[in-house]
Amino acid sequence: MKVDISKLNEVLTDYALPFFGICAWLIFGVWVSSFLARLLYNGLSHRLGADKARAVSKAFKVLLIVLFVFSLIRGVGVDITAVLGAAGVAGVAIGFASQTSLSNLISGLFLVLERPFKIGDWIEVDGSDGYVHSIELLSTYIRTFDNRLIRVPNEMLAKSKLVNYTHYPIRRLDLELSVAYKEDAAHVMRILRDVVIANPECFNEPEPLVVFKGFGESSMQFLLAVWVDRHELTATRTSVMKDIKERFDREGIDLPYQRMRMKDGTGV
Amino acid sequence: MNSLWDQHECVVGQVYTCAVAQLRLWLARNSQGWQVAARHVAESVFEPLHETAEEPEWLEWQRFVTPSASSTVHLVPVLPDRPVVSRPEARIEIAPRHKGRFFVTIPVWLRVQVNQPSPVTVCEFPTRVLSKTWFGHPSEPGEIAYALTTRARQELHELTDVEGRAICPLLLENDTHEALVFAQLLLSVRHMSVYQAEDGKLWTNECRLGYTGSIFPASLTFGRTAPEPATHSRLVSGSRETPAYGLTARVIANAIFKPQF
Numbered sequence: 001m002k003v004d005i006s007k008l009n010e011v012l013t014d015y016a017l018p019f020f021g022i023c024a025w026l027i028f029g030v031w032v033s034s035f036l037a038r039l040l041y042n043g044l045s046h047r048l049g050a051d052k053a054r055a056v057s058k059a060f061k062v063l064l065i066v067l068f069v070f071s072l073i074r075g076v077g078v079d080i081t082a083v084l085g086a087a088g089v090a091g092v093a094i095g096f097a098s099q100t101s102l103s104n105l106i107s108g109l110f111l112v113l114e115r116p117f118k119i120g121d122w123i124e125v126d127g128s129d130g131y132v133h134s135i136e137l138l139s140t141y142i143r144t145f146d147n148r149l150i151r152v153p154n155e156m157l158a159k160s161k162l163v164n165y166t167h168y169p170i171r172r173l174d175l176e177l178s179v180a181y182k183e184d185a186a187h188v189m190r191i192l193r194d195v196v197i198a199n200p201e202c203f204n205e206p207e208p209l210v211v212f213k214g215f216g217e218s219s220m221q222f223l224l225a226v227w228v229d230r231h232e233l234t235a236t237r238t239s240v241m242k243d244i245k246e247r248f249d250r251e252g253i254d255l256p257y258q259r260m261r262m263k264d265g266t267g268v
Numbered sequence: 269m270n271s272l273w274d275q276h277e278c279v280v281g282q283v284y285t286c287a288v289a290q291l292r293l294w295l296a297r298n299s300q301g302w303q304v305a306a307r308h309v310a311e312s313v314f315e316p317l318h319e320t321a322e323e324p325e326w327l328e329w330q331r332f333v334t335p336s337a338s339s340t341v342h343l344v345p346v347l348p349d350r351p352v353v354s355r356p357e358a359r360i361e362i363a364p365r366h367k368g369r370f371f372v373t374i375p376v377w378l379r380v381q382v383n384q385p386s387p388v389t390v391c392e393f394p395t396r397v398l399s400k401t402w403f404g405h406p407s408e409p410g411e412i413a414y415a416l417t418t419r420a421r422q423e424l425h426e427l428t429d430v431e432g433r434a435i436c437p438l439l440l441e442n443d444t445h446e447a448l449v450f451a452q453l454l455l456s457v458r459h460m461s462v463y464q465a466e467d468g469k470l471w472t473n474e475c476r477l478g479y480t481g482s483i484f485p486a487s488l489t490f491g492r493t494a495p496e497p498a499t500h501s502r503l504v505s506g507s508r509e510t511p512a513y514g515l516t517a518r519v520i521a522n523a524i525f526k527p528q529f
Contacts, residue, residue, distance in 0.1 A: 169412060170402050197399070204401040204415040205353075227402060229412055 007077070022072060029068030037061035050119050051135045055112045058137060100155070104138040107158035111135065117164045124163040125152055170203065171230045173237055177244070178219035180254035185212055185220055191251060195243045196226045201236040203227040219256045271316045273464065273504060275342045275383070286317040286343065288378050289395040289432040294320070294327055295341060295380070301333040302341070304380060306393045314431050317343060332390045338382035345376040345470055346392065346505045347434060347457040351413040353403050356420040360450040367441040368450075370420040373433040374457060376470060379505065395432050403454045413454060420450070424497055427469075434462050434470040437495045441478045448479050456488075458508040463494035463501040471498040 037057040044053035073083055095102065112135065117123050121132050123142065130144035140157055142150045165171070179188050189210045196202040209225040224244075228236040248255060278284060278297040285294045289312045294305040305327040354372050362368045375396040382388050404410020420438075421427055427435060436455065442448035460472040474491035494501040 168407060169410070170406055172406075200397050200399045202399070204399050206402060206406055227406065229400065 022076070025072055025075075026068070029065060029072070033061045033064035033068065036064060049115075051115075052112055054135065055109070055137070100153075101138060104154045107154035108135070108137050108139075110158060111140070111154055116162055117167075121167070122165040124165065125157055126160050128152070129163075129165075166230050169230055170206075170227050171233055172206075173226050173228050173233060173240070175224040175226075175237070175240065175244075176213070177222045177224060178216060178256055179222060180219055180256045183220070183253050187251075188220075188222065188253060191247055191253070192222065192224050192244065195247055196224065196240065199236070199240055199243060201228055201232050201239060203229075218258075272314060273343055273345055274316075275340045276317045277340050283320050283323050284317050285315075285320040285322075287313040287315040288343075289314070289375065290397060291378060291393050291395045293317075293378065293380075293393065294323070294329075296329075297339065297341070298331075300336060301331065302380070302382070302390055303329045303331050304391055305329045308394075308397050312396075312432075317341075330391065334382050334388055334390060335385055338384045338388070340383065341390075342381040342383055342387075344379040344381050344505050345432075345434065345462050345464075346379045347374060347460055347462060347472065347508070348377055348394065348398070348414055349392070349458070349508070350400075351403070351411055352398075352416050352455045352457050353401050353413045353452055354416045354418045354420075354455055355452040356418055356450060360420060362440055362442040362448040362450060364442060364445045364447060367439060368422070370418075370422055370438045370440065370450075371424070371427055372416075372418045372420060372436045372438050372455070373427075373430055374416065374436055374455070374472065376432060376434050376462065403452075411454065430469055434472050435497075436460070436472040437474045437497065439474065439476040441476070443478055443480045453477075459490055459510070461503055461507045462505045463498050464504045465494075465498040466500040469498070470504070471495055471501060 037060050040060055041053050041057035044056060047053075048056070070080060070083075074080055117132055119132050119134060123129065123132055125142075128142060128144065128150050130142040130148075130150065133141040133143040133149065135141075137154075139151045139153050142152060144150060177192070179185075189212065192210045193208065196208045197204075202208060203226065206227045208227070209223070211223040211225070213221040213223050215221070224240075226236075226240065245255075272286070272288065276284070278295065280297050280299060283294060283296045285292070287293070290308045290310065292307045292309060295317070296303040307327075352374055354374075360368070360370075375394065375398065377392050377394050379392045380390040382390060398414035398416065401413055401415035402410055403413050419426075436457075438453075438455075440448065440450060455475065457472070460475070463471045463473075465471060471494055473493070474495040476489045476491075478487040480487070494503070
């Protein structure tokens with residue numbers, strides 16, 4: 001189906017609609033759509049959450065822009081059914097050409113509905129981890145801890161193994177420790193328990209775990225597992241490690257380290 | 269009357285200090301507001317605000333800009349900023365269709381407040397360092413709270429050594445045909461106020477918990493005024509939040525017994 005250009009010219013001439021008038025209408029349409037979408041986002045963000053509200057408002061904005069375009073086409077007297085027919089043919093062609101984008105778009109919709117993470121969560125995907133900066137229609141942006149922005153296509157997020165480190169309010173902090181064989185294992189375990197009980201950031205419940213994991217090549221292996229507030233994970237790790245070192249030093253407990261003994265050919 | 273929680277007139281340039289349990293506080297007034305420094309130590313001491321010439325080198329002052337008309341500072345006892353999980357030292361069981369009254373003491377926080385022209389909170393500090401705990405299952409909704417061990421006294425005369433603590437009268441009603449084990453309890457202290465009785469002791473509103481079985485929400489009600497044992501008391505600090513009865517009752521009901529995990 002073809003648009004009758006001569007008729008279009010005739011309509012334009014008849015109604016004296018200047019070219020910049022069409023542009024102004026389009027700009028106005030985009031501005032109104034953005035404004036209404038922002039209002040919708042503000043209204044929904046408290047109820048649905050920022051990511052869902054953003055997706056809905058963006059879809060609403062796109063719909064409004066399409067309606068503005070159609071109203072413009074009708075306004076200039078072009079047969080809308082002809083345009084829709086042409087759009088259908090073009091849509092098939094564009095669809096073939098943009099399969100990846102469509103896949104990302106659909107994955108993005110599923111992500112918004114499934115909600116495996118939300119904006120601000122600490123996630124890891126495909127070897128990259130950081131905070132979710134934004135969830136867009138085609139991709140999700142992650143801000144790494146060293147302040148880089150990573151764009152991850154939504155299709156990859158839907159397909160890959162994804163770890164959300166901040167889904168639960170509390171996390172278990174696991175610390176593995178090696179202690180020299182000459183030390184009393186029961187005494188070491190008692191000290192580790194005392195250290196975490198004395199640290200106010202370590203939760204009383206769920207109870208901390210002190211496990212004698214096994215015999216290493218040159219040391220006894222212990223696991224200390226304590227539950228902490230997810231926001232305090234790094235700070236608590238540092239304070240617990242510092243407390244353990246100070247207490248071990250005070251008690252004279254030896255933390256072994258690897259030594260390398262070199263011999264030359266003469267046996268020296 | 270305990271002068272610890274009174275108002276104090278402060279001179280510009282002079283440093284003041286006080287000790288409340290494990291908290292050591294330093295205060296100084298300047299022309300545009302206040303400087304405050306705080307530190308927690310292991311030893312528990314109580315000293316009202318007084319002038320000091322000593323100013324430890326390690327003090328890290330924080331500056332607060334407040335209305336310049338305020339030359340007096342008010343040290344106000346307030347309840348902690350998070351809920352408190354209270355666990356009795358010994359196992360307590362309440363017989364079926366029976367009720368028990370307990371007194372649980374909660375370490376207060378110290379709020380530095382200026383009252384002129386209107387009350388303004390300068391800062392708040394815990395007077396005792398409390399460990400954190402999780403109330404609920406790790407992978408289910410729960411709440412981060414402060415952990416507290418209580419003797420759960422049942423007699424008023426047993427309430428000694430309560431300086432720096434607010435006494436919470438707790439009425440546990442067991443409306444079931446089974447014994448209720450008081451293993452641990454989440455106290456939503458943000459919904460409670462602090463009152464000071466004639467003898468200087470601090471009290472909270474009475475908290476009444478009706479238990480009707482593990483599958484039903486426990487009903488929770490807070491007294492609207494000072495509890496009965498706090499004679500001639502006055503309100504010293506209001507609740508941080510207006511009690512939301514439905515929400516609080518559900519939280520408490522879900523975890524009245526110690527969860528197993």
